[in-house]
Amino acid sequence: MSRIHVTTTVNGDAVDYLCEADDTLLDVLRDQLDLTGSKEGCASGDCGACTVELDGRLVCSCLVLGAEAEGRTVETIEGMANGDVLHPLQKNFIEKAALQCGVCTPGILVAAKNLLDHTPDPSEEEVRYWLAGNLCRCTGYDKIIRAVLDTAAEMRGAA
């Protein structure tokens, strides 16, 4: 079976890879590009642990084929910090104890960043509904929601 050659942009870098037609973008990120920050929690779009941005829009990378990424841009958790400078969400997730086991954290951070990129002043309810597709089993979400709201306020203050 011949594999598909895909040229795309991941976290700002031009990359290319060969994938099977049935490889998901998540398979490619994890197994070929060694970007294991995106996690497979369900492979059905129900947990959000594999959340990435595809052309700026949030998707579950388990529900995108690797071949579909041709010519597009992908942003993963590994591209969120600017060098050694953490995104304010990353910093606040550490400082405000918004993670326990941390396995859902990459997906939640990518999703929360996307929200704040276009909704700088979300309500608690907006944050909760926006993140409803990101399951967390440890925290009860409380500290996650607070960290997102606090970060939004902080970023508005800094802007």
Next chain:
Amino acid sequence: MKFETPHSVDDAVAILRADPEARVLAGGTDLLVRLRAGHISPSAVVDIKRIPGMRDISQEDGGWRIGAGVSCAEMGEHAGLKAAYPGVVEGAELIGSTQVQGRCTMAGNLCNAGPAGDSVPAMVAAQATARVAGPNGTRDVAVFDIPTAPGQTSLAEGEFITSIFLPAPPAHSSDAYLRFIPRTEMDIAVVGCAVNLTLDAAGTVTSASMSLGAVGPKVKQVDASALVGTICDDAAVEALAAAATAAATPIDDKRGTIAFRKDVSGVLAKRAARIAYIRAKGASS
């Protein structure tokens, strides 16, 4: 499995016609789940999103044409579409999570032919049509006639949906969609209900349609004439609720019981009718 990216409708039809085992990929939020779970093993996946027009929302004859590759999130971001068909858009926007919204499409939801598809009842209540491309050219089919049974559609070999068309909404009309789920998000509808109303200038309902999801093998059209000639008063919505409960023919399964689904069909009918009425009235002022 092969991955195909046709750049025209004709190319897509040619691929699908040549390979009956091929599957159309729009948003992929159902297809990829079934693929990974091993429930299907198609010979090819045909990504239609690179065909011109598939990702467009455009106005046509006062109505709206929505390409088969338009994500539900894009629908929710379209002010004109949302104003004309708030119920259709809210149904579409209820599918899955934020992440799923970025990919899932109404055409895909329709072709998946799940009895509980959230975008389908409001399309049916709006008398929407699907444009179907195939070996014999294109044809327009009522959305209601696309699904035939769970997982089954009326599409013939080599055919696929290229767009959904929502007709020009009459003056003083609007719609609403409600579903019942056990959680607040992420569930499949246990019952879904869409109501589409047109009023006269005085606020009396002149025409009404209602459709129900998840209470039969496919979406159900239910007689909503109980509302016609009324101002959507309590007696009228109670009559509508009774019609909904009577029309529902659900099954017992992991998501709900027959009795529950019949009861909730009525409850949602009432609630959706009231919302649609307020919207239609608001639209008329």
Next chain:
Amino acid sequence: MAKDEFEKREFKVVGTRVARPDGLDKVTGRARYGADMSAPGMLVGYCLRSPHAHARIKSIDTSEAEAMAGVKAVITRADFTNVPASDGTRDILDNVMANDKALYDGHTVAAVAATSRSAAKAALKAIKVDYEVLPHVTDVDAAMLPGAPELHQGRQQESVPEGFSQNVLARSQYGHGDVDAGFAQADVIIERSFKTAATHQGYIEPHACLATMGNDNQGDLFCCTQGHYMVRNTCADILGMESGRLRVTASEIGGGFGGKTTVFLEPVALMLSKKSGKPVKMTMSRDEVMRASGPTASTSIDIKIGTTRDGVITAATGEFRYQSGCFYAMNGALGAMCGFAPYDLENLKSVGWEVTTNRPKAAAYRAPGAPMAAFAVESVVDEVAKEIGMDPIDFRLKNAADEGTKSAYGPTYPAIGLRATLEAAKAHPHWSAPLGKNQGRGVGCGFWFNFGGDTCVSLMLNPDGTVSLSEGNPDIGGSRASMSMMAAEELGVPYENVRTIVADTASLGQNEVTDGSRVTFAVGLATIKAARHAIEIMKARAAATWGIDAEAVEWVDGAAQPAGPNAGKFPPLTVKEIAATMSNTGGPIAGHFEANAEGAGVSFGTHICDTEVDPETGAVKILRYTVFQDAGKAVHPDYVEGQLQGGAVQGIGWALNEEYIYGEDGTLQNAGYLDYRIPVASDLPMIEPVILEIPNPGHPYGVRGVGETGIVPPLATIANAVSRAAGVRMTSLPMSPPKVLAAIKAN
């Protein structure tokens, strides 16, 4: 170990909210979980699982699969030729690879290692299993009846009376006094029967491991687990190898909640690696996690409580029937021990039953056995209070266990915090806030034992004065931070100077699994003791430097100093200074501590919840939720709060929507997050945690474990709230909308 370890002190580091050391890795995607590791030349392994709930395996033909391209090993039970030494491990082997029968839908019957996923999946399809399908049973009450389909023969313990099927494995009884005499004194007696569905721990990270095993019987295993020593010991017993020849390294763990306190894939991956001669990585799909790992018991419970008009419980009885899947697990007994633990009862009879059914072998889930028992007991307590017109908190206060109370499970309590949690709940504004239409407020209490167990810690002083701490328990909720904090506190050095790592099984002595809410207590205690050991060495080095007796040196604020004017006049020697010269004063400095830690203090919590019930649909909304729990001493309050919030929300899921649903054919109908409905962010309000600190006398800082108790009260608390909001007593979990609506309509 001494029972009265507690010493009052002013804390500098403990009780602060420092950043956790693994935080950066976890917010940048660098942290390596079970599925994130690869090895050169690695194969991927997959399991073939039974589609039947109960079936005799007549034959398995793997010849076609073995001949396929890319397939490097195919194994079945026949490859496991060693008979494990322990009964428990034999059950585990039977669970991870079916013996003569498949005992549940999803039971592994064969496994394949191949060069790619597609090759492995194709090979699975080529394996031919000839099944003789047998009658099955999944419901606990049905399984107990004579004539029920039976899973095993000859496993019933003598404690089980006549008249039950062989599925009933054990009966255990707790309590004291004379319940008949007690009920005779009661003015009001309420008796109710309850059922609860099985739930899954629901950790987001599926089980995963990477095994490397050679024909020299030497191996390495990287896996997500709550206890890598347990993995080592169990796998070695299954494979028939010396445990010292298997090194297990724990990955970061993406949640466990008790579900990762046993093995599933690990022995299979090791056997595939051994047979193929290559590293083998295995990861479960979510479907496999649901069908073949976890879950907790489903239950059927009868509770009877009698009380006087003025609110004194005169007698109580409970029958706790728990099915724990296809093998023995002690769950009913734990329910029988925990259910009545919050109360000071004159007369009690509490009986636990262990039952097997055609479901996956139950694994621990956060206070295993206790939440369902508390649901039943606390529901009746609520109803009794209502019946005699007493405030439900006052009724509980009147009957609350205290220091000196003989507990429901036997021992007499030392200082405990139950009354403090009840009083805090009563005084909290939540308890007196107004309620609207269709709204109800519930309260419930919960208990968990907590645990100590085998613990081993090493603390190494580095030449620059920083400290390396090795512990042997996977960090499931911030324990590396809390160990660094306790070491820093004891040594008197900054928190940032202590880095804690989780050592592999070859680098540190045996450690009990991360379970029983034991880590902050037991590993914390060992850390403090290891620090004290290092301090003794540092004091001796300072004494030698000064030429005085070691007894004449004291440790103050991170430095050795003469213990008074008679000891001599020397400037203090700091950790950094002692470290800098340690090469010349006797060599490296390290403290260590090993013990089977005793003195874990029991834990109590009280929860309050407000719900609103939609009378037309039965939908329940959680409006407000407050948790009161005794932490003994909160080492890192953020992560204590996180445990209380997380436990409460898991309980909310259990109460409202989570359930294992089996079809008529005994197959699981909802093996995924779509229909196994754990709470999502939009379902919930903020969860207010209130930490109380009633010191545990068995720990130097007074620490009690906090991880498990938080899931015990919610089931009852929410049931009491829903019952009051809906005007009808809910006795079956989950309280899903169809059940609530049916109850409202039947009323």
